[in-house]
Amino acid sequence: xxxxxxxxxxxxxxxxxxxxxxxxxxxxxxxxxxxxxxxxxxxxxxxxxxxxxxxxxxxxxxxxxxxxxxxxxxxxxxxxxxxxxxxxxxxxxxxxxxxxxxxxxxxxxxxxxxxxxxxxxxxxxxxxxxxxxxxxxxxxxxxxxxxxxxxxxxxxxxxxxxxxxxxxxxxxxxxxxxxxxxxxxxxxxxxxxxxxxxxxxxxxxxxxxxxxxxxxxxxxxxxxxxxxxxxxxxxxxxxxxxxxxxxxxxxxxxxxxxxxxxxxxxxxxxxxxxxxxxxxxxxxxxxxxxxxxxxxxxxxxxxxxxxxxxxxxxxxxxxxxxxxxxxxxxxxxxxxxxxxxxxxxxxxxxxxxxxxxxxxxxxxxxxxxxxxxxxxxxxxxxxxxxxxxxxxxxxxxxxxxxxxxxxxxxxxxxxxxxxxxxx
Amino acid sequence: xxxxxxxxxxxxxxxxxxxxxxxxxxxxxxxxxxxxxxxxxxxxxxxxxxxxxxxxxxxxxxxxxxxxxxxxxxxxxxxxxxxxxxxxxxxxxxxxxxxxxxxxxxxxxxxxxxxxxxxxxxxxxxxxxxxxxxxxxxxxxxxxxxxxxxxxxxxxxxxxxxxxxxxxxxxxxxxxxxxxxxxxxxxxxxxxxxxxxxxxxxxxxxxxxxxxxxxxxxxxxxxxxxxxxxxxxxxxxxxxxxxxxxxxxxxxxxxxxxxxxxxxxxxxxxxxxxxxxxxxxxxxxxxxxxxxxxxxxxxxxxxxxxxxxxxxxxxxxxxxxxxxxxxxxxxxxxxxxxxxxxxxxxxxxxxxxxxxxxxxxxxxxxxxxxxxxxxxxxxxxxxxxxxxxxxxxxxxxxxxxxxxxxxxxxxxxxxxxxxxxxxxxxxxxxxxxxxxxxxxxxxxxxxxxxxxxxxxxxxxxxxxxxxxxx
Numbered sequence: 001x002x003x004x005x006x007x008x009x010x011x012x013x014x015x016x017x018x019x020x021x022x023x024x025x026x027x028x029x030x031x032x033x034x035x036x037x038x039x040x041x042x043x044x045x046x047x048x049x050x051x052x053x054x055x056x057x058x059x060x061x062x063x064x065x066x067x068x069x070x071x072x073x074x075x076x077x078x079x080x081x082x083x084x085x086x087x088x089x090x091x092x093x094x095x096x097x098x099x100x101x102x103x104x105x106x107x108x109x110x111x112x113x114x115x116x117x118x119x120x121x122x123x124x125x126x127x128x129x130x131x132x133x134x135x136x137x138x139x140x141x142x143x144x145x146x147x148x149x150x151x152x153x154x155x156x157x158x159x160x161x162x163x164x165x166x167x168x169x170x171x172x173x174x175x176x177x178x179x180x181x182x183x184x185x186x187x188x189x190x191x192x193x194x195x196x197x198x199x200x201x202x203x204x205x206x207x208x209x210x211x212x213x214x215x216x217x218x219x220x221x222x223x224x225x226x227x228x229x230x231x232x233x234x235x236x237x238x239x240x241x242x243x244x245x246x247x248x249x250x251x252x253x254x255x256x257x258x259x260x261x262x263x264x265x266x267x268x269x270x271x272x273x274x275x276x277x278x279x280x281x282x283x284x285x286x287x288x289x290x291x292x293x294x295x296x297x298x299x300x301x302x303x304x305x306x307x308x309x310x311x312x313x314x315x316x317x318x319x320x321x322x323x324x325x326x327x328x329x330x331x332x333x334x335x336x337x338x339x340x341x342x343x344x345x346x347x348x349x350x351x352x353x354x355x356x357x358x359x360x361x362x363x364x365x366x367x368x369x370x371x372x373x374x375x376x377x378x379x380x381x382x383x384x385x386x387x388x389x390x391x392x393x394x395x396x397x398x399x400x401x402x403x404x405x406x407x408x409x410x411x412x413x414x415x416x417x418x419x420x421x422x423x
Numbered sequence: 424x425x426x427x428x429x430x431x432x433x434x435x436x437x438x439x440x441x442x443x444x445x446x447x448x449x450x451x452x453x454x455x456x457x458x459x460x461x462x463x464x465x466x467x468x469x470x471x472x473x474x475x476x477x478x479x480x481x482x483x484x485x486x487x488x489x490x491x492x493x494x495x496x497x498x499x500x501x502x503x504x505x506x507x508x509x510x511x512x513x514x515x516x517x518x519x520x521x522x523x524x525x526x527x528x529x530x531x532x533x534x535x536x537x538x539x540x541x542x543x544x545x546x547x548x549x550x551x552x553x554x555x556x557x558x559x560x561x562x563x564x565x566x567x568x569x570x571x572x573x574x575x576x577x578x579x580x581x582x583x584x585x586x587x588x589x590x591x592x593x594x595x596x597x598x599x600x601x602x603x604x605x606x607x608x609x610x611x612x613x614x615x616x617x618x619x620x621x622x623x624x625x626x627x628x629x630x631x632x633x634x635x636x637x638x639x640x641x642x643x644x645x646x647x648x649x650x651x652x653x654x655x656x657x658x659x660x661x662x663x664x665x666x667x668x669x670x671x672x673x674x675x676x677x678x679x680x681x682x683x684x685x686x687x688x689x690x691x692x693x694x695x696x697x698x699x700x701x702x703x704x705x706x707x708x709x710x711x712x713x714x715x716x717x718x719x720x721x722x723x724x725x726x727x728x729x730x731x732x733x734x735x736x737x738x739x740x741x742x743x744x745x746x747x748x749x750x751x752x753x754x755x756x757x758x759x760x761x762x763x764x765x766x767x768x769x770x771x772x773x774x775x776x777x778x779x780x781x782x783x784x785x786x787x788x789x790x791x792x793x794x795x796x797x798x799x800x801x802x803x804x805x806x807x808x809x810x811x812x813x814x815x816x817x818x819x820x821x822x823x824x825x826x827x828x829x830x831x832x833x834x835x836x837x838x839x840x841x842x843x844x845x846x847x848x849x850x851x852x853x854x855x856x857x858x859x860x861x862x863x864x865x866x867x868x869x870x871x872x873x874x875x876x877x878x879x880x881x882x883x884x885x886x887x888x889x890x891x892x893x
Contacts (some may be wrong), residue, residue, distance in 0.1 A: 016834045034663055034688070040492055041492075042492060042493050046819075047843065102769070172805060218610075262451075266836075302854060325810070328810075338822065340822065340824060340825040340827070341825060342824070342825060343792070343793060343824040343825055343826075344792070344823070344824065345821075345823065345824065345825070346792075346821065346822070346823040346824075347820075347821070347822050348819065348820065348821045348822075349818070349819070349820040349821075349822075349831070350820070351816070351831065351833070352815070352816055352817045352818075353805075353812075353814070353815060353833060353835055354813075354815045355805070355807060355813060355814045355815070355818040355835045356813050357807075357810065358807035358808065358809055358837045359809070359837055360814055360835060360836070360837070361834075361835075362834065362835040362836075363829070363832070363833065363834040363835070364816070364831075364832075364833050365831060365832045365833070366818070366820055366829075366830070366831040367829060367830040367831070368820065368822040368827065368828075368829040368830075369764075369827070369828050369829070370825040370826050370827070370828075374804050375727075
């Protein structure tokens with residue numbers, strides 16, 4: 001039954017798992033019942049709700065561009081595993097010799113062979129940064145995705161690469177990635193989101209990152225949707241004692257991009273590092289909502305978002321650090337910087353703090369400024385034209401964030417992509 | 424550090440926590456209706472346009488929802504129909520303290536108002552429930568052409584200046600409580616400072632709530648003409664009642680070209696008062712408006728003084744100190760609207776939460792399109808004393824276009840245990856050490872208050888800190 005606000009239909013689950021079938025049916029009902037975000041909704045303050053509309057989009061059908069997509073899915077040279085999805089279909093999966101018990105499989109396979117394990121982690125947290133409705137749509141419409149599971153004590157030296165493609169006018173996809181890093185395990189993952197052509201599409205993606213005690217995850221996502229794409233990127237990260245999750249998002253495309261990054265610090269000395277780079281151009285609207293939820297004491301979270309705004313671009317940053325009653329000795333940082341490159345660009349910042357414990361160190365900052373004229377002058381004096389000079393400054397502005405990504409493979413790959421995008 | 428807390432000493436609030444019985448000649452009864460508004464208009468002999476203004480505001484008040492989608496649910500505990508909207512002994516304020524009725528006079532004497540007036544003020548207005556009991560301005564200041572009267576007198580005797588700006592900076596429908604104030608307003612000050620006049624001493628208003636279940640809705644309008652300068656201070660107290668009391672003021676400031684207005688508030692309502700106040704200034708070219716705001720009392724304060732910088736190079740500033748003790752919620756902040764090129768705003772906010780107190784900073788900085796060289800600097804620091812204390816920071820900053828410089832910084836911390844240890848080593852009690860550390864935290868802001876106030880503030884903070892360490 002299509003709804004008034006969307007053209008989606010629920011055809012029932014593609015999975016044979018009874019549990020999953022029921023879950024998807026329930027999610028569909030929740031999606032229908034939940035209201036559309038409205039103007040007075042604090043979680044959607046400043047957002048252009050028209051741009052978040054689901055109208056026109058329909059479930060993507062099977063792609064006929066398999067060869068083209070596989071040809072273009074060239075990322076890092078040396079990977080431990082590589083997934084290629086297009087229009088919510090697994091086109092390709094290659095896996096090197098991985099230690100036994102490591103799972104690097106599609107969600108269909110996870111449901112068929114490892115339901116109990118998958119069930120334990122799949123969407124265990126409710127979306128709470130405004131997109132409950134879209135999370136339910138995602139859950140109901142989900143057809144495939146990647147499931148990575150590292151049992152305790154496994155270190156993968158090479159990264160894992162996951163591609164999600166979309167093609168077809170008004171096609172909608174629902175990419176899902178679930179990464180579970182076991183105790184003292186270590187893995188790096190690069191996720192790529194790409195449009196095949198310049199056309200209006202919808203992506204409603206979710207990636208859940210679970211890091212167990214002492215585990216370490218380096219995660220980066222690069223989004224290159226077409227400039228007519230509406231995208232929701234929902235992320236839940238949970239980190240247990242002494243675990244460490246670093247997550248960097250590089251957003252290069254999209255018309256309306258809403259990102260919701262929700263980090264839970266569940267154990268002592270857990271660390272969550274949340275990074276984002278956004279060269280926003282044209283009519284783009286990038287809507288960032290973040291949550292650093294300190295549930296356990298002695299944990300650290302550190303957020304750094306850099307936005308460079310050109311043309312008519314618009315960004316919204318709304319972040320919250322919450323320190324729960326028991327979370328003493330919390331160290332939490334949050335910083336958003338907006339570099340304004342045009343008179344028509346608009347940056348909205350809402351950095352928030354809610355502190356319920358007293359023995360804490362929390363700071364946040366938000367700045368909006370222009371290019372440093374002295375730096376530009378210095379470069380011009382050395383023969384670098386102003387246009388080139390300003391690009392270099394922007395590049396440097398983003399490098400500050402990239403440098404925070406310690407994993408060299410991911411960092412180099414992102415540096416190259418950014419370089420190609422800017423110059 | 425300390426997780427246990429003893430009950431807090433209310434010593435500081437005891438200053439205002441007394442009450443003498445008063446016979447009111449005018450009483451609008453309980454609840455608000457069109458009839459209540461007619462009663463207020465009749466008693467005050469309002470002109471017809473004011474009656475129409477009030478009724479229109481009343482309709483808006485009824486139509487507007489409580490802002491609980493972003494504000495605290497505690498607002499729902501205000502029972503509008505239980506409140507008394509107008510109480511007075513008469514509408515004409517006295518010019519000398521001798522003429523003020525004995526029962527009202529001893530209240531103000533106990534609060535030290537006449538003494539302060541003699542010492543350092545250029546003029547005083549003392550409001551008792553709905554109306555000013557006393558209003559006087561020093562002859563020398565009056566001779567410069569400065570007008571300092573109650574709002575009712577202002578609208579009757581100086582309509583040409585009053586009407587031009589009344590309700591222009593804060594429209595009736597700005598929020599539910601500004602609508603309520605516009606419907607029921609009574610008391611407050613009207614000040615006009617002629618071009619080039621610099622009032623050397625502060626003008627002061629003192630607001631006293633004496634009756635139970637009362638709602639005080641004073642309305643203040645201050646206009647500083649071109650190149651004029653004025654400092655206005657307000658203080659307030661109420662006895663502690665069992666039931667909730669409402670204070671909902673609207674304060675509008677207009678600084679014309681090159682004028683300077685400084686508005687100082689020391690809010691020390693008793694802990695049963697809902698203090699929901701709308702304050703905003705309009706700064707023209709090269710003008711400067713500065714709000715110095717200190718909130719120590721009340722059950723819930725929601726107050727975000729604002730400046731609309733309408734002319735080039737206008738400046739706006741908010742300096743805010745909030746102290747939230749047990750059961751209190753200080754929801755304060757600032758609003759800065761840049762509406763011209765090269766405008767500058769500065770917000771400094773420091774809050775202290777102790778016991779189960781909660782302090783909240785809410786800020787809005789708005790730099791719309793096609794302006795050049797606007798600057799904003801915001802600093803919010805919060806100090807948490809006990810494990811149950813809470814602090815929140817919710818700024819919203821919108822910047823359009825390049826060429827501006829905007830920065831916001833906030834930090835939350837607790838008192839440095841090493842500092843306390845060091846002071847205890849040198850023989851200070853833990854409470855004295857805490858007090859000293861807290862005073863150090865707000866010291867640079869306290870210094871911005873006039874001398875008499877800063878001494879008083881330090882004393883208040885000392886008293887408040889007593890008993891907060893277990």
